[in-house]
Amino acid sequence: MGIFLFSLLAILCVGGVLGLILSRNQAHSALFLVLAFASLGGLFGLLDAPFIAAVQIIIYAGAIMVLFIFVIMMINLEQGIAPERKRWTLGLSAVLAVFLLIELGLAVHGTLGALGRTGGESIGDPKELGRLLFTDYLYPFEITSVLIIAALVGAIVLVKKKEKE
Amino acid sequence: MIPVSYFFGLSIVLFVLGIIAFFIKRDLITMFMAIEVMLNAANLAFIALAKAAGSPAGQVIVFFIITVAAAEAAVGLAIILLVFRQKKSIKAEDMRLLKG
Numbered sequence: 001m002g003i004f005l006f007s008l009l010a011i012l013c014v015g016g017v018l019g020l021i022l023s024r025n026q027a028h029s030a031l032f033l034v035l036a037f038a039s040l041g042g043l044f045g046l047l048d049a050p051f052i053a054a055v056q057i058i059i060y061a062g063a064i065m066v067l068f069i070f071v072i073m074m075i076n077l078e079q080g081i082a083p084e085r086k087r088w089t090l091g092l093s094a095v096l097a098v099f100l101l102i103e104l105g106l107a108v109h110g111t112l113g114a115l116g117r118t119g120g121e122s123i124g125d126p127k128e129l130g131r132l133l134f135t136d137y138l139y140p141f142e143i144t145s146v147l148i149i150a151a152l153v154g155a156i157v158l159v160k161k162k163e164k165e
Numbered sequence: 166m167i168p169v170s171y172f173f174g175l176s177i178v179l180f181v182l183g184i185i186a187f188f189i190k191r192d193l194i195t196m197f198m199a200i201e202v203m204l205n206a207a208n209l210a211f212i213a214l215a216k217a218a219g220s221p222a223g224q225v226i227v228f229f230i231i232t233v234a235a236a237e238a239a240v241g242l243a244i245i246l247l248v249f250r251q252k253k254s255i256k257a258e259d260m261r262l263l264k265g
Contacts, residue, residue: 067239159247
């Protein structure tokens with residue numbers, strides 16, 4: 001049962017990212033990415049992280065992708081999307097990507113066997129995560145809040161239209 | 166009972182796909198989405214390793230990565246909008262002010 005669910009979600013996730021690559025339309029790309037992120041949320045759930053799974057679906061598949069789609073609607077290109085790069089660069093990038101995949105696989109090859117299996121005791125308890133956030137990780141938590149305020153103010157200042165004097 | 170290494174392998178595949186998307190695509194918004202794919206691949210690796218180590222610390226890190234990604238998306242999309250207003254284009258090759 002678990003392995004079936006994993007394969008389904010993995011195929012949906014990789015298919016979503018492939019759809020992002022192959023689609024010419026930015027809005028379609030964004031929707032494919034929503035699919036990929038939602039199935040990634042399911043994968044987090046399989047890994048005993050129910051809180052992170054919920055956060056992934058609400059913040060990533062919800063909020064961030066809505067932001068992307070808003071910007072795509074605001075930009076609204078008249079001449080359409082530019083065609084992809086030249087053929088030989090596509091081939092070259094595919095070959096290099098396969099090499100990178102092999103290289104990353106070799107790099108982690110030794111540790112893969114030692115990772116064990118899912119199941120057993122639960123570790124992603126929201127209560128435990130909340131306790132960790134407000135005790136061991138209190139400083140990173142506060143710094144993140146400062147970062148978010150800075151990003152918010154920065155985004156508003158950047159996009160605001162200058163008033164005519 | 167799924168081996169955790171499957172999840173780790175999936176995260177590697179997702180990361181490589183994100184890199185491919187970043188280099189193949191020409192418009193800034195889709196390149197930005199490719200960055201999000203790479204961030205999520207890193208998240209999956211973190212959660213898989215948290216499961217393998219039996220400690221929730223990896224999940225806390227993922228929580229921080231998601232908040233930083235949200236901040237990054239807000240600022241990045243604001244910059245893309247600004248570039249579009251000035252250049253009327255979001256193609257990556259049109260951004261060559263520093264090229265001289």
